[in-house]
Amino acid sequence: MDKLIITAAICGAEVMKEHNVFVPYTIKELTREAKEVVNAGASIIHLHVREDDGTPTQAVSRFNEAMKAIKKVCPDVIIQPSTGGAVGMSDDERLSPIKLNPEMCTLDCGSVNFGEDETFINSKKQIKYFAKKIYNKQIKPELECFGKMHVDQVLRLHKGGHIKDPMHFSFVLGVDGGQTGLERDFFFLKDSIPSTATYSVAGIGKYEFPLAELAIKHGGHVRVGLEDNIYIEKHKKAKGNKDLVKKVVKIAKKYNRKIASPNDARKILKLGEFI
Numbered sequence: 001m002d003k004l005i006i007t008a009a010i011c012g013a014e015v016m017k018e019h020n021v022f023v024p025y026t027i028k029e030l031t032r033e034a035k036e037v038v039n040a041g042a043s044i045i046h047l048h049v050r051e052d053d054g055t056p057t058q059a060v061s062r063f064n065e066a067m068k069a070i071k072k073v074c075p076d077v078i079i080q081p082s083t084g085g086a087v088g089m090s091d092d093e094r095l096s097p098i099k100l101n102p103e104m105c106t107l108d109c110g111s112v113n114f115g116e117d118e119t120f121i122n123s124k125k126q127i128k129y130f131a132k133k134i135y136n137k138q139i140k141p142e143l144e145c146f147g148k149m150h151v152d153q154v155l156r157l158h159k160g161g162h163i164k165d166p167m168h169f170s171f172v173l174g175v176d177g178g179q180t181g182l183e184r185d186f187f188f189l190k191d192s193i194p195s196t197a198t199y200s201v202a203g204i205g206k207y208e209f210p211l212a213e214l215a216i217k218h219g220g221h222v223r224v225g226l227e228d229n230i231y232i233e234k235h236k237k238a239k240g241n242k243d244l245v246k247k248v249v250k251i252a253k254k255y256n257r258k259i260a261s262p263n264d265a266r267k268i269l270k271l272g273e274f275i
Ligand code: KMH
Pocket: 012, 013, 014, 082, 083, 084, 085, 086, 087, 106, 107, 108, 120, 144
């Protein structure tokens, strides 16, 4: 089994300090969280950025500032900016961090309701547009799928030549409006992708650690972080992203799964290789 790649989603666009005071907004806070998760075992940082007051932004200048500051304290870490941004942003606004030539970025592979009245739109035409822009820059997309139909969408786009091998999926499960993150969901998605592809799971809220454990047992990779879940255990808030990463490392130890360094992750994900 490959070593375990831990991605830390340290910030997100929706979760606020009112939910967990450790959600980073400023560059200083982002850098603190990044350093702590990398020390705890994360090799990839899934990055959103905010204005100092917490407003989500996709401004290239803010990403530039954040990525430079993070690289200063964690020179090896893989930074994976979001091209999802926040609900309602335009395509080109969402794509702006790819101007900075990151090694990876997200590619959201279908639309999904977020809670009561928000819908995160990713039409087939948009996915093709994003994919083209991302591959043109030789960036490796993490294929974010909020349910099985998004996986099917990826497979069709792959067949049509819009998505390239080697594919790396991220199953983001448990969104209020998306697919649940139960054991049966995990197997349904994992067993739907080609054996040559890699995958990571990101369980929202209560699904975070049960899904992480399944992925650890079955050769997948794991994403955790305050973007997805603010609790270290029921009713107890995490004191920063590092607590969530440390908990994953502990589960991995139980199953003798070694933790990937950023360079291990580059090899496992074949970063920079496109067929
Ligand atoms: N904040 C969501 C609207 C991504 O990073 O690509 C989108 C999201 C997915 O978080």
